Amino acid sequence: MSEPAIEPLIVVGVDGSRHSMEAVRWAVEQARLMGGRVYAVMAWEWNRNPFAIGMAEAQFAEQEALTAEEAARRKLADTVTAAVGASPGVPVFRRVEQGSPARVLVEASKEAELTVVGTRGYGGFKGALLGSVSQQVVQYSAGTVVLVRASEDENEGDGDGDGDGDGGNGD
Numbered sequence: 001m002s003e004p005a006i007e008p009l010i011v012v013g014v015d016g017s018r019h020s021m022e023a024v025r026w027a028v029e030q031a032r033l034m035g036g037r038v039y040a041v042m043a044w045e046w047n048r049n050p051f052a053i054g055m056a057e058a059q060f061a062e063q064e065a066l067t068a069e070e071a072a073r074r075k076l077a078d079t080v081t082a083a084v085g086a087s088p089g090v091p092v093f094r095r096v097e098q099g100s101p102a103r104v105l106v107e108a109s110k111e112a113e114l115t116v117v118g119t120r121g122y123g124g125f126k127g128a129l130l131g132s133v134s135q136q137v138v139q140y141s142a143g144t145v146v147l148v149r150a151s152e153d154e155n156e157g158d159g160d161g162d163g164d165g166d167g168g169n170g171d
Contacts, residue, residue: 007091008036011112013105013137015042016079019118023148024083027116028090030146036113037091040080043104044072044096072096102136109141116146 012027014020024040031038046068076094084092097104109115120131138145 008034008113009039009111010034010036011039011041011105011108011115013042013101013115013117013133014040014076014079015101015118015133016075017118017120019120019131019148019150021079021083021118022150023116023118024080026146026148027114028084028088028092030114030116031090031092034113037093038088039093039095039108039112040076041095041097041105041108042072042076042079043099043101044068045100046098069096069098101133102140105133105137106140106142109137109143109145112143114144114146115141116148119147119149 008031010027010031012020012023014024024038027038027040030036073094073096076096080092080094095108097108105115105117115137117134117137118131119134134147138147
């Protein structure tokens, strides 16, 4: 008896930015073409205060960590739904892990046929072509990585809505 074929896995990094939303869209469309499935992965980090002492402080820190993880779960769900809707046509699983985004995505790439990330997330310099997490994923991933840029017709989020990047200062 032959084993059933396993659907190809595409891992996509999500941080809630419009670049990651485009990456989710691209990953879902590629999964549709490949007959695959998508793991939308979001990482979260929690740094405890190493100087906190006593049970009350430890319990408070645990509660804050649980709250941070839940916030990440909600953000991931909202981002995926905003990107591809509630019924994207392929299996999309959401995965939230504690750790640095680059490390979490590099580890997840070991299971995947393809890893997809946006070129930039929320951090870094506005004019940068590639964010630090994307750079590390490209450099250390276990397999093929696709970088997805946000569509150019959307403004860069300068706050004034005119897409010129001046933040509304008229220059």
